[in-house]
Structures are given as structure tokens and as C-alpha cells.
Amino acid sequence: MVKPTKPADGADPRSWLRGAPPPRWVRVLPVLLLVGVGAASLSESVPLDIGFLLGAVPPLAVLAYGPLATALLGASTIVLLTVPFFHLNRPGNTDLFTLGFVATLSIFVSFVRGRRDxxxxxxxxxxxxxxxxxxxxxQRTVGPVRCASLYRAAERGTLVGGDFFDVRAGPHGVRAVLGDVQGHGLSAVATVASVMGAFREAVLDDVDAESIAARLDRRLVVDSAARA
Incomplete structure (x- = not known):
């Protein structure tokens, strides 16, 4: 069997909405918006009423950047609005306070998101x-048996679950096990560990497959009773 591994190029199999690093266009978007508004303001001799677009820069930065970069982009939006060199309609105090609040809130959200990730x-x-x-x-060869396998999670980017398999050679021949524990995460992994341990011991002791299956079933019954 071929165990699931990350792609050779180091790409994360998860989507960026599930914890993977954001794609390049998400990182470029707030910077592109900031530069675009600045360039448009310099290209005109009369003030432009497009400063409202800058309010989207800090929230967009949260999706891709940490607190420091988010703070830098937020400060850049305020500078762009207030410096007369850029031909934007001068905002009122309420607009600046609102933008400052949005930028501060974005910095906090970025910090929380980073810790969570x-x-x-x-x-x-x-x-x-x-x-x-x-x-x-x-292993590719277990005793006289040639082995190959493929493990593909049903949910994209999920590598942790209750699927298990093994092929072992013992004194009574080659034995294989394949199963799926209900559930996902560490609880499923704990059950898999118990079943796999029982299987590997049974391969060494039990003569036939029925005895091995009975031992695995007994192991599951004991574990279920202990968790109840």
C-alpha cells in the first residue's frame, strides 16, 4: 500500500480555507488594491472619490498576513487618505476613526487567526x-506475498482517520488485516492502535484466521467497555 504523503513539491493537500497557506492571489490582493488606489490618485490632478476602497485593505490582509503586516497595511491606508500628495478627497474625522477601528480590529483578528492556525x-x-x-x-514483500496498497482519504486533505491495514508474516503463515474504525481524529487513532497491537500479537500466536478475528473482536469489546 502507498501511504498518503504530501506532494513532492511541498504543496499542502488542504485548501486554504481549511488551514493551508493562502494562495498567491490572496496575498497580492490587499497590496494591489493599495497600490492601485495610490496610482489612480496620482494620475489625476483633481481629487478622486475612491478612498472608500481603502477600507477593504485591512480585512483582506487578515486572510493572508500576520498582525505586523496587517498593521503596516492598515497604517498605509490612513497615510494614503491623509497625505495631500495623494489626490484623494479628504476624509472627515468620522471616516478616519472608522478606518482606524477597522484596522485595529483586523490586527486583533489576524493575531487570533495566527494562534489558532x-x-x-x-x-x-x-x-x-x-x-x-x-x-x-x-513492505513490498511479506514472506511469499507481494504487497501494494493505496490509502486515499474521503475528505480532501484529511490524513488522520480510522482506516487501517497491515500484512504480517508469522509462524503460521502470512496474515493481512484491513478495516475502518468509525470516527476521525485522535480517538479513532487510539482504537486503531489497540486493534493493530492485538493483530500483530495474534499473528504470532494464533493458527487460523478465525482465531485472529476472535482476538480482535475481544479487544474491541474490552476497549468499548472501558470507555463506557
């Missing part, structure tokens, strides 16, 4: 490492 990445890494340790790559 770090925590999710840590949990994902721990869970994936645990699953890879429990369900390692199947």
Missing part, C-alpha cells in the same frame, strides 16, 4: 505522526 497545525502534526507510527508503510 499554529494550534491546529500542531494537533494535525501530532495526530499524523501517531497514525504513521501505528500504521507504517506495508
Amino acid at each position: 499554529q494550534q491546529l497545525d500542531l494537533e494535525r502534526t501530532v495526530a499524523e505522526t501517531a497514525q504513521r507510527a501505528i500504521v507504517p508503510d506495508v
Whole structure:
């Protein structure tokens, strides 16, 4: 079996709305909007009434940047509105206060998002490492049996779940197991660890497949009773 791995180019299999780094166009958008408004204001000799577009820069920055970059882009919007060199209609105090509030709120949201993403990445890494340790790559040859496999998660970008498989050679022949534990995440990984441990012991001790299946079933019953 071929275990799920990230692409060779290092791309994240998740979508950017599920925690992957944002695509390039998302990072460029707030900068492009800021530069576009500034360039348009300099190209005209009369004040332009397009300063309202700058209010979108800080919220867009939240999608791709951290607090420092978001603060820098927010400050740039205020400078662009207030410096006479740029031919924009002068905003009133209320407009500046509103833009300042939006920029400050965007900085806070960016900080919270960054901390959340770090925590999710840590949990994902721990869970994936645990699953890879429990369900390692199947060898190409196990005894006289040639093996190959493919593990593809039903949900894109999901590598942690209850699917498990293994092929082991024992004194009584080659044995294979394939199953799916209900659920996802660390709870499913814990059940997989229990089942896989029981299977690997059974391969060494039990003569026939029926005895191995009975041992796995007993292991699940004991674990279910312990969690109840």
C-alpha cells in the first residue's frame, strides 16, 4: 500500500480555507488594491472619490498576513487618505476613526487567526505522526506475498482517520488485516492502535484466521467497555 504523503513539491493537500497557506492571489490582493488606489490618485490632478476602497485593505490582509503586516497595511491606508500628495478627497474625522477601528480590529483578528492556525497545525502534526507510527508503510514483500496498497482519504486533505491495514508474516503463515474504525481524529487513532497491537500479537500466536478475528473482536469489546 502507498501511504498518503504530501506532494513532492511541498504543496499542502488542504485548501486554504481549511488551514493551508493562502494562495498567491490572496496575498497580492490587499497590496494591489493599495497600490492601485495610490496610482489612480496620482494620475489625476483633481481629487478622486475612491478612498472608500481603502477600507477593504485591512480585512483582506487578515486572510493572508500576520498582525505586523496587517498593521503596516492598515497604517498605509490612513497615510494614503491623509497625505495631500495623494489626490484623494479628504476624509472627515468620522471616516478616519472608522478606518482606524477597522484596522485595529483586523490586527486583533489576524493575531487570533495566527494562534489558532499554529494550534491546529500542531494537533494535525501530532495526530499524523501517531497514525504513521501505528500504521507504517506495508513492505513490498511479506514472506511469499507481494504487497501494494493505496490509502486515499474521503475528505480532501484529511490524513488522520480510522482506516487501517497491515500484512504480517508469522509462524503460521502470512496474515493481512484491513478495516475502518468509525470516527476521525485522535480517538479513532487510539482504537486503531489497540486493534493493530492485538493483530500483530495474534499473528504470532494464533493458527487460523478465525482465531485472529476472535482476538480482535475481544479487544474491541474490552476497549468499548472501558470507555463506557
